[in-house]
């Protein structure tokens with residue numbers, strides 16, 4: 001294939017635009033902000049779960065406290081009733097009096113045990129208050145971290161999008177200026193190799209970096225400037241400029 005050497009050189013601009021578009025696409029997939037956001041979301045789930053666990057433990061203890069308090073009230077009412085009975089002097093039977101005093105002693109012991117239990121549970125419940133406070137503070141902090149990570153990700157994506165939009169516009173302009181046939185070949189090679197065209201610089205292919213041997217250089221020297229050349233190693237179009245290192249003046 002033949003193409004105007006100036007058009008061939010413009011392919012290098014197109015290749016540069018495409019390389020940046022490829023880098024942008026790669027950055028979009030591997031943004032550190034994505035990993036940060038994922039971690040923040042994981043932390044958020046962990047903090048929420050931990051808080052729910054503490055809240056559940058606290059409400060379990062609240063229920064236990066309620067039950068104990070009700071039980072203590074019942075025992076106290078019973079004690080009051082028995083004491084009232086005892087103080088009324090209406091019981092004359094020695095056996096009945098003895099039973100009543102025995103029951104009062106039992107109720108008193110029962111009440112002491114219940115009150116000790118209540119105290120112990122209330123202490124545990126109080127300790128949970130501190131845990132709840134810490135858990136809520138931690139949740140707020142993690143929510144903030146997640147929001148920050150999401151904002152940084154959005155900013156990074158917006159940057160990439162504006163780079164892409166700019167480069168795609170440049171690409172459109174370049175494509176409009178290049179011969180269709182040349183563009184078709186470039187696109188075919190780019191699809192297969194990732195790069196469509198590269199500069200031949202200091203006798204090396206700009207895509208695969210292979211240094212051309214004497215035979216290949218001879219062939220390049222003999223080729224007309226219009227001839228579209230390909231790297232024998234990697235297949236991309238080789239564009240000749242003054243930097244190509246082709247002594248003898250046939251390079252452009």
Ligand SMILES: [Zn+2]
Nearest residue numbers: 205208231234
């Ligand atoms: Zn090559």
